[in-house]
Amino acid sequence: MSLLRTLIIPTLIPLALLTNSCMEQDPEKKARLEEKEAIREERRLETSRGTNEYIERKYTQIAERKAKAQAKAEAEKAQREAERISKEEHIKELAAIEAAIDAKQQAEAEKEAKRLTACQNYKGTTFETLTLKDGTEYKDAKVTSADAIGVSIMYEHGLKRIPFTNLPDEIGKICHYDPEAATRRQQLEARIIQNQYATMEAIEELQAMAKREANSSSPDKKPRLRKKPHTQNSQKGSISAHITSGEQDIVLNNGQNMRIYTKPRLIIYATSTVEAVVYLDNKRILGSVTPGKTRTLKTSIFNKSGSVVTLRDRRTGDILAKALTQSLDSPGE
Known part of the structure; x- marks a missing residue:
């Protein structure tokens, strides 16, 4: 190794000196x-300048993004503060409304208590002749009860309930007559009567179901189909349903009549002013209804003891119409 160095280095030194001397002798080169x-060198400077400009642009972009983010954060903070203030004001308004409602309810409760006391105290009042605003007269009348609507009297021919609107104004003042209280009382009595009718209908339906079950258990009696259902329609939609008979008479080629028995089918006619869906027993979807068109739906799979067909608004799910099919054991009409 040392031998190679000894041979190469002395050779290279004169070569370098020769090259330098040639360059000094050749000015063009x-x-x-x-x-x-x-x-x-110029390229290096251009590259350096480009790098510096790139870095400056990046710093500028970063600063702009930071400024935008800060402005956005400040705007969101201001919006949240405005929403908080708005909610606090809304809560205060609701509290004021609630306080006003409580005060009104308390005043109405006091007024109602005074009216009830006056009506109770007026019970037992007697009249030799009670003359109404329409000119009707009742002899030997006695007040049996009084409420928000009017006064009930017993007279020589029986009992009569007379509203305050037909009684003398003095009686209305004594009993603290209030038209709004009278309206509420009338609505309450109407709901009570409606519930009583609904209860009676439910009892009758239960009795009819028990009778149908008793008839169906008898082997000598053949069940027939009932085709008239109960329907509840509205302004937005209507629906009707009936069960086709499982019996059909056909005429053969030889002119003889033959009765065949087919599977009963439930046929439904539905019309709606909005996009609607037809449900069977509130579980199974039978089909959809296009606004302004009547849709006919058929199915042989239904509850033979009675089914509920419902037309519902596709968007809100509200019931638009309802139809109740009768049991196959019900007698035909």
């Missing part, structure tokens, strides 16, 4: 080398 070196 030296000028070209200097020009190339100047070009390389």
Whole structure:
């Protein structure tokens, strides 16, 4: 190794000296080398300037993003503060409304208590002749009860309930007559009567179901179909349903009549002013209904003891119409 160094280094040193001496002797070559070196230096400077500009642009973009983010955060904070203030004001308004409602309810309760006391105290009042606003007269009348609507009297021919609107104004003042209280009382009595009728209908339906079950258990009696259902329609939709008979008479080629028995089918006619869906027993979807068109639906799979067909609004789910089919054991009409 030392031998190679000894041979190579002395050889290279004269070669380098020779090259330098050639360059000194050739000024054009030296000028070209200097020009190339100047070009390389200029390129390095351009690259450096481009890098600096890129870095400055990046810093500028970062600063702009930070400024935008800060502005957005401040705007969101201001919006949240405005919403908080708005909610607090809304809560205060609701509290004021609730306080006003409580005060009104308390005043109405006091007024109602005074009216009830006056009506109770008026019970037992007697009249030799009670003359109404329409001119009707009742002899030997006695007040049996009084409420928000009017006064009930017992007279020589029986009992009569007379509203305050037909009684003398003095009686209305004594009993603290209030038209709004009278309206509420009338609505309450109407609901009570409606519930009583609904209860009676439910009892009758239960009795009819028990009778149908008793008839169906008898082997000598053949069940027939009932085709008239109970329907509840509205302004937005209507629905009707009936069960086709499982019996059909056909005429053969020889002119003889033959009765065949087919599977009963439930046929439904539905019309709606909105997009609607037909449900069977509130579980199974039979089909949809297009606004303004009548849809006919058929199915042989239904509850033979009675089914509920419902027409519902597709968007809200509200019931638009309802139809109740009778049991196959019900007698035909």
